[in-house]
Amino acid sequence: MTAARRRAVSRRVPAAVRVIRERAVHRPIARVAVDVPLAHLDRLFDYLVAEADSAAAQPGVRVRVRFAGRLVDGFLMERVDASEHDGGLAMIERVTSPEVVVTAQVARLCRAVADRYAGVLADVLRLAIPPRHGRVEEAGWGADPAAGAAGSAPETGEGAAVRAAVPTRDAAGSDDVRPSDRGAGAGSVMPVISGLIPEAGGGWDAYVAGRAFLAALDDGRAPRAVWQALPGEDWALRFAEAARVVWQRGRGALLLVPDARDLARLEAALESVIPRADIAVLRADLGPAERYRRFLAVNRGSARGVAGARAAAFAPVRDLALVAMFDDGDDLYAEPRAPYPHAREVLAMRSAQEQTALVIGGFARTAEAQLLLRSGWARPIEPTRAEVRQCVPRIEAAGDEYATQADSAAAAARLSPAAFAAARGALDSGAPVLVQVPRRGYLPGVACAECGRPARCRRCSGPLAVRAGTRMLSCRWCGVAAPRWVCPACASQRYRATVIGAARTAEEIGRAFPGARLVTSAGEKVLDRVPAGPAVVVATPGAEPFADGGYGAALLLDGRLMLGRADLRAGEETLRRWMTAATLVRPAAAGGRVVVGTDLATPAVQWLIRWDPASAAETELAQRTELGFPPAVAMASVAGAEPVVGAALAELALPPSAEVLGPVPVWDGQFRRDGAEPVDGAHAPAGAQVPAAERVRALIRVPPADRKALAAALHVLAAARSARKDSEPLRIEIDPAELG
DNA sequence: TCAATCCGTATC
DNA sequence: ATACGGATTGAC
Numbered sequence: 001m002t003a004a005r006r007r008a009v010s011r012r013v014p015a016a017v018r019v020i021r022e023r024a025v026h027r028p029i030a031r032v033a034v035d036v037p038l039a040h041l042d043r044l045f046d047y048l049v050a051e052a053d054s055a056a057a058q059p060g061v062r063v064r065v066r067f068a069g070r071l072v073d074g075f076l077m078e079r080v081d082a083s084e085h086d087g088g089l090a091m092i093e094r095v096t097s098p099e100v101v102v103t104a105q106v107a108r109l110c111r112a113v114a115d116r117y118a119g120v121l122a123d124v125l126r127l128a129i130p131p132r133h134g135r136v137e138e139a140g141w142g143a144d145p146a147a148g149a150a151g152s153a154p155e156t157g158e159g160a161a162v163r164a165a166v167p168t169r170d171a172a173g174s175d176d177v178r179p180s181d182r183g184a185g186a187g188s189v190m191p192v193i194s195g196l197i198p199e200a201g202g203g204w205d206a207y208v209a210g211r212a213f214l215a216a217l218d219d220g221r222a223p224r225a226v227w228q229a230l231p232g233e234d235w236a237l238r239f240a241e242a243a244r245v246v247w248q249r250g251r252g253a254l255l256l257v258p259d260a261r262d263l264a265r266l267e268a269a270l271e272s273v274i275p276r277a278d279i280a281v282l283r284a285d286l287g288p289a290e291r292y293r294r295f296l297a298v299n300r301g302s303a304r305g306v307a308g309a310r311a312a313a314f315a316p317v318r319d320l321a322l323v324a325m326f327d328d329g330d331d332l333y334a335e336p337r338a339p340y341p342h343a344r345e346v347l348a349m350r351s352a353q354e355q356t357a358l359v360i361g362g363f364a365r366t367a368e369a370q371l372l373l374r375s376g377w378a379r380p381i382e383p384t385r386a387e388v389r390q391c392v393p394r395i396e397a398a399g400d401e402y403a404t405q406a407d408s409a410a411a412a413a414r415l416s417p418a419a420f421a422a423a424r425g426a427l428d429s430g431a432p433v434l435v436q437v438p439r440r441g442y443l444p445g446v447a448c449a450e451c452g453r454p455a456r457c458r459r460c461s462g463p464l465a466v467r468a469g470t471r472m473l474s475c476r477w478c479g480v481a482a483p484r485w486v487c488p489a490c491a492s493q494r495y496r497a498t499v500i501g502a503a504r505t506a507e508e509i510g511r512a513f514p515g516a517r518l519v520t521s522a523g524e525k526v527l528d529r530v531p532a533g534p535a536v537v538v539a540t541p542g543a544e545p546f547a548d549g550g551y552g553a554a555l556l557l558d559g560r561l562m563l564g565r566a567d568l569r570a571g572e573e574t575l576r577r578w579m580t581a582a583t584l585v586r587p588a589a590a591g592g593r594v595v596v597g598t599d600l601a602t603p604a605v606q607w608l609i610r611w612d613p614a615s616a617a618e619t620e621l622a623q624r625t626e627l628g629f630p631p632a633v634a635m636a637s638v639a640g641a642e643p644v645v646g647a648a649l650a651e652l653a654l655p656p657s658a659e660v661l662g663p664v665p666v667w668d669g670q671f672r673r674d675g676a677e678p679v680d681g682a683h684a685p686a687g688a689q690v691p692a693a694e695r696v697r698a699l700i701r702v703p704p705a706d707r708k709a710l711a712a713a714l715h716v717l718a719a720a721r722s723a724r725k726d727s728e729p730l731r732i733e734i735d736p737a738e739l740g
Numbered sequence: 741t742c743a744a745t746c747c748g749t750a751t752c
Numbered sequence: 753a754t755a756c757g758g759a760t761t762g763a764c
């Protein structure tokens with residue numbers, strides 16, 4: 001019976017008749033996760049299954065049940081023989097669809113994610129399972145997973161079965177796993193990159209442990225790795241190659257990227273090594289029908305190479321053997337909806353639960369990734385120094401000195417002589433120049449006026465800020481005043497507030513290079529690529545277009561702005577942005593130059609010049625360990641109106657190790673997400689949001705060993721609040737994305 | 741003594 | 753949200 005028909009029938013049957021439906025003979029009890037986002041209802045509820053529904057009522061299907069007097073959606077999670085519940089049981093109203101949309105693996109993953117982030121299962125299931133689309137489901141057997149760019153012609157069910165038999169074509173052992181870099185597909189799709197890969201030892205072979213990793217994959221083992229990609233690396237193709245290894249074994253791979261641009265690139269690379277029909281790309285901008293169609297294609301096992309952004313971390317890939325993500329430092333991996341899970345954590349949990357291989361890749365390296373290495377849970381895949389030297393452009397620091405000739409164009413644009421010369425040289429050789437300028441809107445912080453290091457609280461190591469309306473320094477985490485501040489690094493007593501909106505404009509920079517074509521990529525209009533040929537490309541971090549053949553030079557301007565932003569991750573983030581931009585530049589041997597306009601003494605500049613993301617991450621992690629920052633500690637944020645946060649803190653049964661910082665007032669934009677804003681764009685007008693003065697935030701930190709206890713305490717708090725219908729907004733976030 | 745109403749609590 | 757149970761109230 002089709003779902004539509006069953007619905008039609010149940011509508012017509014009067015309630016009195018429904019009540020006497022016979023219960024299922026076999027396992028008559030269903031345990032249901034109801035779609036109610038209340039913490040005190042975050043458990044399974046028992047319902048009776050009608051015999052007529054019994055076949056369809058499999059674990060993982062959507063059901064509709066009467067809950068507290070009203071009909072709600074839910075997922076059937078288990079079928080059991082008997083109920084523990086004392087009272088009477090209601091019958092499942094109907095099985096919405098026989099489609100098993102929550103696999104056992106995804107169910108377990110969602111529960112674990114909810115627990116990890118002190119959230120409720122219903123919220124996580126909503127992140128994991130797209131809304132049902134009835135027409136797609138009914139008509140879509142054999143939904144075309146590859147329905148990539150063009151429309152998707154519906155296929156028959158045989159399509160999926162046939163496809164499953166395909167992956168023997170390239171009958172090869174691990175030796176054949178290494179495709180040529182300039183190999184057919186990807187090369188033609190991404191001509192940019194291929195030219196940058198060194199002639200010798202391309203592919204995964206360019207890395208220590210690279211080949212061993214693929215061999216382990218091919219062996220069916222579950223290696224876990226943190227991968228440091230070479231500058232200019234065609235990471236999408238490397239990911240595709242790794243996916244192909246598991247695909248050839250008939251198993252599934254799940255690959256994540258931060259945004260749509262990277263996804264398009266990954267899709268092209270996948271299509272160059274895996275038949276299109278075996279690929280599903282889960283894009284966020286798809287309509288509900290197409291989104292559900294692709295979800296079903298993955299769920300039904302007809303697509304085994306799956307790519308997507310953060311939400312795809314939950315995709316029900318069949319027989320999953322590999323999960324991977326590129327550039328895990330990108331804040332787009334932090335889910336903005338409750339309970340705010342980070343895709344890196346989701347993948348790591350999934351890798352552990354499903355015994356899959358894991359790759360956390362990037363040009364730079366996060367402290368979180370470093371922690372996976374330090375604990376021995378993952379192993380590094382790194383290039384040799386020799387390989388790095390071959391790929392990296394020449395990098396120099398020009399400090400903050402500007403051109404001295406007052407009337408020169410370079411001086412007008414406040415470009416240092418070195419920066420100007422590098423750009424001029426690239427343009428003269430016919431190559432484009434990338435100019436990276438921080439976007440506006442960073443939270444202002446306080447930094448040492450001498451060495452530029454962020455000023456930190458002596459008590460909790462949180463960031464200092466100038467207290468509104470005064471000239472006093474105080475800690476943004478714990479609120480303590482910081483009179484007589486002295487820089488611990490250089491002993492200077494002078495500090496300065498980092499400025500918002502001092503970034504140079506594209507026009508300003510363009511004037512320094514009269515005659516050159518000026519291109520902007522920022523905010524709403526982000527360019528994917530620019531053609532070869534002389535041009536000045538001004539871009540905000542993250543919006544840098546690829547250049548065919550690589551940039552001749554890159555100028556990384558106003559680094560102090562990025563370094564000085566009041567965020568825990570400012571240093572790591574700045575290095576990541578710089579490195580990402582530098583990977584778009586030709587190798588030094590081909591004339592590629594990078595000039596970073598920040599003082600040579602700045603640690604981030606040192607790591608950039610030495611191109612040593614591993615040591616940078618190690619140092620970063622060591623510092624965070626010392627200062628008590630994530631990921632060395634577990635941190636939770638509790639934010640809301642002042643009395644609400646106060647009451648919550650009083651009520652929380654925290655582990656004894658917990659340290660409460662604050663509460664302190666938060667201001668407009670404190671929790672705004674890091675959306676790209678145009679260089680020239682105005683800062684969001686003050687007062688556009690909730691009156692900031694009334695909002696406060698407290699931070700709670702515990703040693704990693706007490707992470708679970710912290711999460712449990714917060715869940716208990718949330719449960720008590722929802723039970724008493726306490727609807728005053730309170731945002732509870734574990735490992736908050738922004739720690740400003 | 742009993743029905744009507746209010747309030748708190750559970751929701752299978 | 754809605755439903756239910758127990759307590760409270762008011763009329764007979």
